[in-house]
Amino acid sequence: MIDDPPEPDDLLRALGKVAREEREEEDRRIANDPALSRPLDDIERAKIVAALPVPKARAKSRGFPAWIAPAAAALAIAAGVFFFIGRAGSPSLPPYELVVSAGDHDVRGADAAVAEVRPLTPDSKFELLFRPATAVKDVYARGFLVQNGVAKTWNVRPLTSDDGAVRFVGTARTLFPGMTGEVGVLVVVGRGTIGLSEEDAAKIFAGGATDLTVARVRVQLVP
Amino acid sequence: MKISPEGVERALGGDLSAVRAFVAAMSPIVQARVARTLVRHRDRASARDVRQEIADFAQEIFLALFENEGRLLRMWDPARGLSLENFVGLIAERESSAILKSGRRSPWKEDPLAGDDLELAVEPAPAVDTHVASRDFLTRLLEEMRAQVSPKGLRIFELLYVDERSVEEVCSELAMQPDAVYAWRSRLGKLARKLAAELDPRSSRRLAAQKETSP
Numbered sequence: 001m002i003d004d005p006p007e008p009d010d011l012l013r014a015l016g017k018v019a020r021e022e023r024e025e026e027d028r029r030i031a032n033d034p035a036l037s038r039p040l041d042d043i044e045r046a047k048i049v050a051a052l053p054v055p056k057a058r059a060k061s062r063g064f065p066a067w068i069a070p071a072a073a074a075l076a077i078a079a080g081v082f083f084f085i086g087r088a089g090s091p092s093l094p095p096y097e098l099v100v101s102a103g104d105h106d107v108r109g110a111d112a113a114v115a116e117v118r119p120l121t122p123d124s125k126f127e128l129l130f131r132p133a134t135a136v137k138d139v140y141a142r143g144f145l146v147q148n149g150v151a152k153t154w155n156v157r158p159l160t161s162d163d164g165a166v167r168f169v170g171t172a173r174t175l176f177p178g179m180t181g182e183v184g185v186l187v188v189v190g191r192g193t194i195g196l197s198e199e200d201a202a203k204i205f206a207g208g209a210t211d212l213t214v215a216r217v218r219v220q221l222v223p
Numbered sequence: 224m225k226i227s228p229e230g231v232e233r234a235l236g237g238d239l240s241a242v243r244a245f246v247a248a249m250s251p252i253v254q255a256r257v258a259r260t261l262v263r264h265r266d267r268a269s270a271r272d273v274r275q276e277i278a279d280f281a282q283e284i285f286l287a288l289f290e291n292e293g294r295l296l297r298m299w300d301p302a303r304g305l306s307l308e309n310f311v312g313l314i315a316e317r318e319s320s321a322i323l324k325s326g327r328r329s330p331w332k333e334d335p336l337a338g339d340d341l342e343l344a345v346e347p348a349p350a351v352d353t354h355v356a357s358r359d360f361l362t363r364l365l366e367e368m369r370a371q372v373s374p375k376g377l378r379i380f381e382l383l384y385v386d387e388r389s390v391e392e393v394c395s396e397l398a399m400q401p402d403a404v405y406a407w408r409s410r411l412g413k414l415a416r417k418l419a420a421e422l423d424p425r426s427s428r429r430l431a432a433q434k435e436t437s438p
Contacts, residue, residue, distance in 0.1 A: 009412030016384025055237040
């Protein structure tokens, strides 16, 4: 214990006063602007988690982690998107997990308890990320769009990362040109050529058995 | 949700559920500090959508904490006084300020918690006339302080001079001895005067000149 502590510095007091006034002004502005005060939602947090450089080889995740079901399902409902995870049957690939973000910036996560189905407009952004639990090389991906039970090859080239993640991203207008109503998306990943016919893709999307690694997403599109 | 040191270690080790828990627990403080920085430096902020800006900055901050095998995050030690929330919050504020100023994250060359056992090489510190220091000058000086002082030092500054808490209260919150708080107070004062002199050498001469001309 110091018997005779030094007096506080006047300059620090002046700086403290400026900082205090600054903070009050910042608090006022943040409180009045929902864009500044709204917490990060589930999609924004999921993107952060996906981007972090954690050692994947030591990841506990095998198969599909429990979090993705409630969190992504809530987001999906809010965004007008329904998805199903196709369990990996391909022995040469690790399990994949699916993250879908869709809609405009006001897409809400589970915390907001939003339950209404809000269809995607042509300008809505859509992003489908299908990524492996552990890094895998030489992955190829194909997409199919399914409407009224008929599958067509999706003429959108996915972005594929070095560790085997597959990403489709764009606006609804560019990804689903001229389409309205309910549209199914089937994404298939594998090593080497994926020789899947459109007929078989339609069957798999409808729930048919497959040993391929697939993701199924259902989107509501409005003009 | 409280994150323990073991939880931090699991997250850095690649346990995805621990990573998600860490991001969920820390994202409110990161979002709040980024928002505060964007408001403070709104002249430097881009014209992009503010939500996108906050999300991008938050991602950069979490990346800074986790990259290089979590070197920055591993520097947090609850035994040294700062809570994880305060540590991450102060890192978030400093990183987002650095990005806005220079377009890139700040280099952390040394332990951001360092200071208890180190003396800053700032003696002798020049006197500064706070009566003639303009608000603009003090704002710039405050920014320099934020950029140069460790998270722990900044927390002590906030408690003592922004929140105007007593030394006893600071000791209680940060689990410090009074001697250590007084030492920090002295160190912060010296650094503030040194930075003030660097920002504006005239500021340290005004006081002497005024004293000479005073009756």
